[in-house]
Amino acid sequence: MAAASADTALKRTPLYDKHVAAGAKLVPFAGWEMPVQYGGGVKAEHLATRATAGVFDVSHMGEIATSGPQAEAFLQHLLSNDVTKLQTGGAQYSVLCREDGGVLDDLFTYRLGAESFLTVTNASNHDKDLAWFLKQATGFDVTVTDVHDQYAMLAVQGPQAREIVQALADGPLPDRFTCRHRLLRGQRVLVCGTGYTGEDGVELLIDPADAPMIWDEVVKRGAVPVGLAARDTLRLEVNYHLYGNDLMEERGPIEAGLGWACKEATGFIGSEAVAAVRAAGPSEQLIAFTMASGIARQGNAVVGGGEVTSGTMSPSLEIGIGMAYVPAAMAAEGTEIQIDVRGKQRAATVAKKPLYKK
């Protein structure tokens, strides 16, 4: 019984005390006690990230290390993208599919060396992904290791993000979609030119012991602490997928608009199913929409078929926005759709992605 209660206890990141000190409202999220917002509010955090820089504790996200002579071949078998195109110091987005093409997770993988890769998982999927990696590793000369405990992860995002992090670094930061180790204030950090906001910036994979110091250094230089609520509005404005909302095992990558991250010729698990959907065309497609009035939310039905998977008030655009799966015939940009928002039909328009552009 003691073990069971320990399992259900919420985990805290190395930055928990920083969040409390910054006035965070902490909520349970995927088994973690995470800041949903700070004292200044969601809108202010969102707009600060667009205008200057925000810092996000994303230490709840997991990491899986894959190494060994067949590490590349193994990941090529699992991940939807062409891993052989990923150079050392590169970053690549892909999905992890079941045999039937259903999406287990969407992931960034960083290549640290010829035989060494680091894959970042969604917190809610980490255990599932790890089990999948381990199960599929049979027959490959690879070592798959759960390294979640070895990293804290900070995202610094926004037009001033690079300048802020550069001031701590011993050399130039990696370009977009590349990664490299740097010393930040003397501590070794994997700096990645990636993010989830639509802004330039970096993600930092840090020894947990160093994370509070790095947090203080970037906050001192003007990065505003940003919680999960604004992380969600930021990503939705630029139509990045959120697993559990816009991606799920019951749907495939083609209907989700992630065909660009799928290279079926590599023969990854699920590639046949994905190729079949690509050839036939998906029956439903994930579209972005804007609303004339009101806000649609996850689970609201689209009249004529389909469902909203993400919806919010856009702080930058100041209108209701979202994403929905709709029948392919309703998916063209400019199509007027109606969404049933708790019994009231509200007009929305299928819009070009990304909804927000600088």
Next chain:
Amino acid sequence: MADASYPTELLYHPEHDWARIDDGTAVFGITWFAQDALGEVVFFDPPEVGSTVTAGESYAEVESVKAVSDVVAPLSGEIIEVNLGLGDTPENINNDPYGNGWMVKVKLSDSSETDGLLDAGAYEATLS
């Protein structure tokens, strides 16, 4: 955001709504506690003027960044005015919940219903 306050001239419904009563009519809104729990309000969907509201039942919806909540009528009656200003500035519900954040004005149908509401002290006691 304003500091916590519960004006003594108002009556309160335990679902975190207030009523300012004036000679057979009343103005309704949500309390400081309610707006604080909701977080930043981004949308208020007002009811129609002329529609009736029933004490204890929802008459409108208010949305924050993350959630939607029903707004409960503290008293029964007919809506004679809605705060159209909240269409452009829903944040007034946060900034001034007892003033510019008011929601509707109602012609009361049963003035004895006020006996079922709480005064500021009794309402505040329910919050702790």
